[in-house]
Amino acid sequence: MPGISIRPSRHCHRLAAGLALATSWTFVHISVIHADSVAAQQLPVTVPSIQHWTPTGSDEPEFILGSEPRIIADAGSTEIAEHLAEDLIRAGKPISLTTGSDRPGDIVLRTGDIDDPVSESYRIAVADRLTITADSPTGIVHGTQTALQWLRQTSALPRGVAEDRPDYSERGLMLDTGREFFPVDWVKARIRDAAYLRMNLVQLHLSDSQGFRLASVMHPEITSPEHYSADDIREIVSYAQSFGIDIVPEIDMPSHMNAILAQHQDLVLRPARTTPQDAVLDSAIGGGVGGKIDLTNPAARQLISDILHEFVPLFPGHYWHLGCDEYISDYTRYPQLGDYATRTFGPGAAPGDIIIDFANWAADLVESLGKTPRVWNDGFDHPGVLTPKPELVVQYWSAGAGGLPWLPGGRTPADFTRDGHPILNAAFTPTYFTTGGPAAALNAPPELLWAWDPGLFVNGQRLPDSDRPLLRGSMLFLWCDDPAALAPEQIVAPLRARLPVMAQQLWAGTGGIGYPDFLGRASAVGWS
Known part of the structure; x- marks a missing residue:
């Protein structure tokens, strides 16, 4: 060289x-839809930006990372969950890993078909739980990085669904x-x-x-x-x-x-x-x-x-x-x-x-x-x-x-x-x-x-x-x-x-x- x-x-x-x-x-517009409500109900930014966000209504309860939050991961996502927990702890938001049933305020990592041909695609459903779903480990990783960026900025997220792919x-x-x-x-x-x-x-x-x-x-x-x-x-x-x-x-x-x-x-x-x-x-x-x-x-x-x-x-x-x-x-x-x-x-x-x-x-x-x-x-x-x-x-x-x-x-x-x-x-x-x-x-x-x-x-x-x-x-x-x-x-x-x-x-x-x-x-x- x-x-x-x-x-x-x-x-x-x-x-x-x-x-x-x-x-x-000139540039091509990105198809990102942002919730337009009070500040607490705004979707935090990410880098890179997500491709699509569909809010499900500002009148419904938002996701709140509580005082004793947990990450629930399936067998194939345990190491990914460990990394997410370590990063959230470093961000000042202690969290634990557990198995079994999820409850409101939990972050859930789930491997499953999201009907997307791109292997790195993922979906995040934000409700009383924050559920990250992908059909590949890499998709799960990407979803956790998006969630990490959100939660570094706020502990409360508006309800909606993020669908993302590169x-x-x-x-x-x-x-x-x-x-x-x-x-x-x-x-x-x-x-x-x-x-x-x-x-x-x-x-x-x-x-x-x-x-x-x-x-x-x-x-x-x-x-x-x-x-x-x-x-x-x-x-x-x-x-x-x-x-x-x-x-x-x-x-x-x-x-x-x-x-x-x-x-x-x-x-x-x-x-x-x-x-x-x-x-x-x-x-x-x-x-x-x-x-x-x-x-x-x-x-x-x-x-x-x-x-x-x-x-x-x-x-x-x-x-x-x-x-x-x-x-x-x-x-x-x-x-x-x-x-x-x-x-x-x-x-x-x-x-x-x-x-x-x-x-x-x-x-x-x-x-x-x-x-x-x-x-x-x-x-x-x-x-x-x-x-x-x-x-x-x-x-x-x-x-x-x-x-x-x-x-x-x-x-x-x-x-x-x-x-x-x-x-x-x-x-x-x-x-x-x-x-x-x-x-x-x-x-x-x-x-x-x-x-x-x-x-x-x-x-x-x-x-x-x-x-x-x-x-x-x-x-x-x-x-x-x-x-x-x-x-x-x-x-x-x-x-x-x-x-x-x-x-x-x-x-x-x-x-x-x-x-x-x-x-x-x-x-x-x-x-x-």
């Missing part, structure tokens, strides 16, 4: 001119712990932040130029001094699962592999000619000579196979991110790749077919281990005769083929969805926040993230209507180009300034809500 201006990449530029767009886009199926946060190591408790705190905002993915970028952050038994030589043990990963994953968060691990290959290749110099891909930029890229961000593995060497595939077989089973989630970004922008400097491609794939092959072949091979491997593979988009900008497997989920960050990410030149979002790829909008501007280096001066402010919407890609294009079901959503991406620029505790504030905006964008959109109003809502739910 380059962080200097010699060779522009997804992490070293921001589209500053995009600020001018902040006031030019607009997008993927809503997340990525942490670049490959460059800057983050302690386990810090990672868990960010997971808790994401869960409070009803997000469902946290991507861990676990390897890059500055470090390989997993303790390898098969290849201990690649493990950095600061790393996560297998028990650390189990703790992080278990904590995330208890809040409905799926951990997406990423070991970036076949570029950004400096930490892995430091002890495997025989596998480094070396150009026929070097440039002055190579040394700078090596030392700064790992994008030059030393960070790329030689895919023409059979031993390279063996090393990668060892790593994937060791670590994919450690993560029980749905996905595995293979990377596949920023391998080669100028193939003329690597004539051996062109020769290998024509020998291996035929006379019509191009050097770029090598990374497509790698991605398909690695995807087959992780699929055999029960995971859905994910990739960055830019590795597939130089195809010849091969095509990427349609099962690859594409995180689309850059439209430029080896150039500025928001300019044309590479494959468009529609090029991928036309071939059946699910896609996530990782638009370089404004979803990225970089901690240091030249890119830090170009970080998009939260106001621009508010003016954006998840259907607008970095090149200004949108998917055709027929392909929009393939758009999964987006994330807020933290990149640590300069790992010494900000300590972990200094990164929290800029992340927390942006995370609720992304959550609102992906759950219900920003229509009908002004940004100052939104900041007031965030403050009301205890977000600061």
